[in-house]
Amino acid sequence: MALIKCLNASRGVLRSVGARYLSATSQKHAPTEMYVRDALNSAMDEEMNRDDTVFLMGEEVAQYDGAYKVSRGLWRKYGDQRVIDTPITESGFAGMAVGAAMAGLRPICEFMTFNFSMQAIDQVINSAAKSHYMSGGMVTVPVVFRGPNGAAAGVAAQHSQCFAAWYGHCPGLKVVSPFNSEDCRGLLKAAIRDPNPVVFLENELMYGTAFPVSDEAMSEDFLIEIGKAKVERVGKHVTLVSHSRPVGQCLEAAEQLASEGIDCEVINLRSIRPLDIETVQQSVMKTNHLISVEGGWPMFGIGSEVCAQIMEGPAFDYLDAPAIRVTGADIPMPYAQVLEDGALPGVKDIILSVKKTLHIQPITESA
């Protein structure tokens, strides 16, 4: 089913999502493995424990344990004051989160999905992002907006949009898009501690995926610097740069291509804004080929920005082929499975693009 498909698309150690966890808070499947959901949960738990100005608000986050169970157990542990169920009024509660942040608290404002953030986008941009600047540095807004972003499975057009490019466009915001459990832990903790407004883009299809995590990542003070990308796989023939779930697809494509002698370097951006173009530049200067991979729409997207910045910088002279993009199709998300499959980039799109870029298949040959 769709869920199995999504599991197959992720690299790392895979576990069945049938396993259920009945006890509260921090979960680990095995000592060195963690589900993405639990990585997020433990990050919030630890930060709420450490700083009592941190609180969580959103629809169903408290008594329902979270629409996607990301906040499971937190209400039972911290109570009504710290974990708050809001009415279905995004514009109002996002504004309240911003106001509470201005007044010195550290809200985590959950959007059940980022599609619903459009109702509140004025508060995220005009109230949160711009206030520090408009006030000449007087007002600070230490708020985190988090929730699932991008496509899920079979949820159709209004529930499948990726907002990385929209939020990434705006100065004053930090925008983060983690891939695996370690990313989620380190980046969410960093986001909560950050004195700036942070948009934290999760991925629903990743919540049920487990990844190995280092001992370092289990520490309560484990932070990942916002604005730094990670090279997930070192390679020498082509650079694949991506964010969120598609990083897993790049890694899978890289494995398949490795058996054909093509060696891909895979970069996990981790942050959309600030964008770590230096890591991409370093990589392109080595591999001479660049492909960006994202789930969002092609026009004015993350890949557009990466390519434009590569053009403007030192790496351009090292390109042996035009930098190209793999993206979601330029269509509203359809419902029928066969159509949905064609709307989102798959491993095959990445492999095709790598081969074309490296002139391994003649350009005239159809895919």
Place this chain on the structure above:
Amino acid sequence: MSYNATAKFLQRVLCKQPLGVRTYSVEATFPIKPIDTHKLENTPATEVQINKDDAISYYTKMQIIRRMELKADQLYKQKIIRGFCHLYDGQEACCAGIEASLTPKDDVITAYRAHGWAYIRGVPVCNILAELFGRKLGCAKGKGGSMHMYSKNFYGGNGIVGAQVPLGAGIAFAHKYRNSDTVTVACYGDGAANQGQIFESFNMSQLWKLPAIFVCENNRYGMGTSVERASASTDYFTRGDYIPGLRVDGMDVLAVREATRFAKEHAVKEGPILMELVTYRYHGHSMSDPGTSYRTRDEVKEIRQNLDPIMNFREKIISAGFVTKQDVATIDAEVKQHVENETAKALASTEPDFDQIACDIYVTDTPLSIRSCNIYNQLHHQPSV
């Protein structure tokens, strides 16, 4: 941005003893117009007491705001102020009356007609004017302008109609979270009163019993649209439905003060309350609106002659024996001079240094490089102080 400059000025005015004039009264009682209530068993008082020092203070502050706004009008026409400029003259009793019942620890947030509020919350006139001129001395370093002025316990200054109300509810949330006995005053206009996000704020504030006073400054026109043409119900004080409300004469500083005293008590003990202040703005919506296409000159004139908050309060304090006509004339002259002095200070301030352009975007320990308009020159974001 402290109270100091204003406090010093007021002290001078209050202590001044004009020659040959004696005033004996120190306290007086005035009736106020009945305050309409919605879902309230108790009501505010119908008579208020005021002492001489407070009376002179309210009068002086309202007069300063009036003069400052007229000065802004003048300077806008000279193109020293640019962009948006929404003036508050006519509405002085609203901010002065509310402030009279607040403490510096209570919070206030309002929309874009914010100069009077910025002043009453402690921003000196020169820093307000300098902000309007886009100068270094501006309270937001010249980076905010008319609609984005802030101070301690004053959250602006907000340009998007209605957006400040959820922010205000969030600030009230923070007060409650910290178990403090302070309130948040969140102001909006008759035009904003129909915004959905305001009703969302009402709902959550009532659900969670937040210490919020929602203030509708009803100046009867939302830009060029009269209240009758915009709202199916113009009883704004009832629009909170389950939230109790008061409708107050916003041209009477004493009525506003009393209503706020009552509202604060309610907000701290019971939860949110709505206060509609019926007021009027002499200027159009902004400096680009003459304000005569949707209302008659006669209407404006009539309000000026009969309902002006400063003129009426002046008559009260003279009749109470707090001051004589001569005293008032002296205060007026002092206020005029004060505003002139502050204007001169603001005009003398220079524009921000260009290297400020990319600062204060983020709170940051380290310097950042920011893209400029071309790829050959970078802008630099200094670390936060």
